[in-house]
Amino acid sequence: MKTSKIEKEIFEILHNNPEVSGHEIVTRKIIIEFLNKISNFYVIYNGVEGIVVGNCESATSFDIGYRAELDAMKLQSGEVFHGCGHDAHVTSLLVFINYVSRIDTNKKIMMIFQSSEEFGNGASKLVNIMENLHIHINNIFSVHNDPGLWPESVAVSQGKILATNFSNVITINFVSKGAHFDSSLQSEVNGIKKTMEILDEVRSKIGNNFVLQIGRVKTNGSYSSKSDKLEFVLSMRSIHYSNEILKKVLKIIIQKIRSIDDVAGIGVKNIINHDRIYNSKELCNIILDSDSFFKFPINSAWSSDDFQNYSLISDRICYFFLGSYTKDRNMLHSDNLLINPKFIVNAMYLYLFILKRV
Numbered sequence: 061m062k063t064s065k066i067e068k069e070i071f072e073i074l075h076n077n078p079e080v081s082g083h084e085i086v087t088r089k090i091i092i093e094f095l096n097k098i099s100n101f102y103v104i105y106n107g108v109e110g111i112v113v114g115n116c117e118s119a120t121s122f123d124i125g126y127r128a129e130l131d132a133m134k135l136q137s138g139e140v141f142h143g144c145g146h147d148a149h150v151t152s153l154l155v156f157i158n159y160v161s162r163i164d165t166n167k168k169i170m171m172i173f174q175s176s177e178e179f180g181n182g183a184s185k186l187v188n189i190m191e192n193l194h195i196h197i198n199n200i201f202s203v204h205n206d207p208g209l210w211p212e213s214v215a216v217s218q219g220k221i222l223a224t225n226f227s228n229v230i231t232i233n234f235v236s237k238g239a240h241f242d243s244s245l246q247s248e249v250n251g252i253k254k255t256m257e258i259l260d261e262v263r264s265k266i267g268n269n270f271v272l273q274i275g276r277v278k279t280n281g282s283y284s285s286k287s288d289k290l291e292f293v294l295s296m297r298s299i300h301y302s303n304e305i306l307k308k309v310l311k312i313i314i315q316k317i318r319s320i321d322d323v324a325g326i327g328v329k330n331i332i333n334h335d336r337i338y339n340s341k342e343l344c345n346i347i348l349d350s351d352s353f354f355k356f357p358i359n360s361a362w363s364s365d366d367f368q369n370y371s372l373i374s375d376r377i378c379y380f381f382l383g384s385y386t387k388d389r390n391m392l393h394s395d396n397l398l399i400n401p402k403f404i405v406n407a408m409y410l411y412l413f414i415l416k417r418v
């Protein structure tokens with residue numbers, strides 16, 4: 061596999077063109093340009109939800125599928141950056157396609173480049189499109205880099221892994237009492253305070269059963285006019301509860317906020333909604349059969365991924381982590397993330413190992 065030059069080039073191009081969820085336009089263009097140079101792979105879908113290609117023209121049933129995510133993320137600083145390493149995932153899949161297109165295989169292979177994994181329910185939308193195209197995949201895999209593991213390590217576990225995630229943008233409008241500052245108690249200050257108290261109260265009751273996080277808090281206030289609107293992301297994750305339960309908790313929170321005196325209205329917009337991933341025992345065993353890696357169980361922590369949606373079009377699914385460690389303080393979802401180039405080579409190696417055994 062003499063691919064080191066291509067993989068470095070393609071990674072750099074992707075890395076230098078990070079785009080947020082749902083806006084992966086340049087990223088898709090880069091992928092299509094790469095695929096145009098490859099024979100034996102056919103584009104099945106190319107649109108806002110991603111790119112789906114297969115090595116079999118007009119087939120709808122596939123032996124194996126591999127998924128990579130397209131999106132980068134907006135960091136706290138406002139910078140858009142590949143802080144989750146999806147650029148490395150796409151690179152590994154592209155270089156693998158390049159390799160597979162040159163070998164003889166009787167397997168029907170599908171490669172999926174999915175939009176909006178970070179937020180926007182990308183898997184659900186793309187799977188819906190694939191269902192409409194009557195696509196079925198026997199076995200589907202997705203790798204994620206793990207900067208906490210050495211590149212020679214793989215983490216995989218059968219059964220339920222990672223967390224359920226139900227996240228929403230909450231917008232609260234407060235009763236407007238004029239644009240000018242006055243000495244009376246401002247309704248929005250009161251409302252914001254009470255909203256936070258409600259969230260604190262819920263948080264104290266739920267204990268360790270799930271996490272409740274608030275992010276991207278903003279108001280429409282300015283220097284000389286007060287705000288009458290509060291917006292924040294309420295992220296709920298659990299490794300114990302299904303998202304049906306999380307939905308019920310959100311309903312309670314919304315009812316409580318609505319009952320605050322100064323609240324005029326409240327809006328809820330869902331941005332993430334998926335269950336835990338259910339890994340197939342059979343597919344996990346294939347990875348565990350590989351002698352080339354140190355194996356670890358998956359540490360579910362509170363991370364989550366929308367990959368479970370693919371079970372709607374696949375018999376078996378398997379999500380695993382592959383080491384990408386480079387140095388200390390190398391973290392996912394931060395501007396510290398640095399992917400060890402060995403990750404890309406190892407991912408390709410594992411893709412090929414899996415392909416031979418499914």
Ligand SMILES: [Zn+2]
Nearest residue numbers: 143144178393
């Ligand atoms: Zn991420």
Ligand SMILES: [Zn+2]
Nearest residue numbers: 144145146204
């Ligand atoms: Zn990710």
